[in-house]
Amino acid sequence: MTISLEGVGYRYAGATRPSLLEIDLDLADGVVIGLAGPSEAGKTTLCLVASGLAPRTVGGQIRGRITLDGEDIDAWPMHRLSQRIGIGFQNPSTQLSQVAATVFEEVAFGPMNLGVARDEVVARTWAALDSLGIDGLAERDPQRLSGGPQQLVAIAGLLAMRPEHLVLDEPTAQLDPAGTRLVAEAIARLAADGASILVAEQKTDLLAEVASTVIVLAEGRIALRGPASQVLADPRLVELGVAEPAAIRLRRAAVAAGVDDDRLKGALRG
């Protein structure tokens, strides 16, 4: 199952210039594509377009073609798309339903909306909570959690919907290292189970860990694309305003200090 974007461009309503231009992208089963780029590069916009929220909910004008398993999704309503593509945002508090008294009910909100059978809702909810290690929060009021746990609850809410494709817009922006690790593990596990994931992130360390392919956006266009190990080590990354992963920075610093690159690679592998 694949989401394909062919020559996609997008302009927000009232904007004088497009935010995305000529985007070609294939997101297939079990693949994690990392999306990097400086602020205003179009990462969030691409997430909205790939999930179908733009232009359905956001408005604006779209060009090009988006297909899901070869079928044009142009006429699909959002509630139909939401059963196939899940999207998570940066700000956890706005992702909460506001009608759930407990974290358990919050996570169950999505499958309940989809009319999934009650026992299945319960099973999915526990599974999603367990997979992120937050089953201990199940009884808490989601509105009273701090940013990190709230983001994990929001992601658990997405997982409970069991989408085949997942779009995550900076899911770890408000998480501490432990929370970031849980999200990275969840992404890896979902990909291993066959889900396809598009994850926009400023934290290139996370992308280095979970993404097989990395795309770097600049001014709405794809500036770099390729296997994660190559793109994240590309010297143009920094010029484009994206921080290199810590391992790459360390390696560069060591080589600059005269350490033999082959020995360093061996040491890092060892």
Added chain:
Amino acid sequence: MAGRDRLTDPPPGADRGVPDFVGRPGPSAYHRLNPLTKATLATVTAIAAVVLGGLIGPIVLVTAAVIVPAVVGRVLGRLIRTALLLALPIAVSAFLVNLFFFPGAETVLLRVGPITATAEGLGFALEILVRILAISGAVTLFYLTTRPADLVVDLERRGVSPRVGFVANASVQTVPAMVERAAQITAAQRARGMDTEGSIWRRIRGVVPIVGPVILGSIAEVEERTMALEARGFTRPGRRTLLWSPPDSGLESLARWALLAALLALIVGRVTGIWA
């Protein structure tokens, strides 16, 4: 997709079922009433207090329909504090306007410079005050004893669109969210040297740079919330799955209809003049 089966297979622990805390009964007999019963009582009390008029009627009504349930629900202290806070601004202004500017009043009680407090104005001001407190008390009692999520679920069970419950619930929750946002923006502006203390004029000037970000931020949040709800299938047509619903009984249903019938009788009585 190869992994779907593994994803849909219940993982270890998934047979735990709906946890006890989902829809846990409230701490008192009043809390445990069906949310619609409490909503009906609050609505009937608020409207009846206005229709009844006078002083004695609304006071008896408030005692029976607000104070007694608040004692049963063990929320009397919080009810008084919240209801007074809620009603204070409008109650004080309504009281003063009627006390000093009641049209056609002749019995002077007190002169303060150019304005005069009258006995007729005092009587009417007290009536208005009792009505405002009755409305504020009835609404506060409902929110102190009912989780908004319970009302949404109960309405949904009765076939009301979840959107109606969501809008009602979100409207209530918007107020504390805006207050919190205003506090954060005030702290940020003060950290950057804005003076929000001192004379009234200074305070008013200090409000201006706070109002804009609060309103614009709230509007931006609405868009994000809408997107998140759409992405979670909220707009899907058809019935949602409910994990639980608040219990209801024939007796409560009868009580709701009796309350509505009594309110209707009261209104008819007042309109036709049977109830003077």
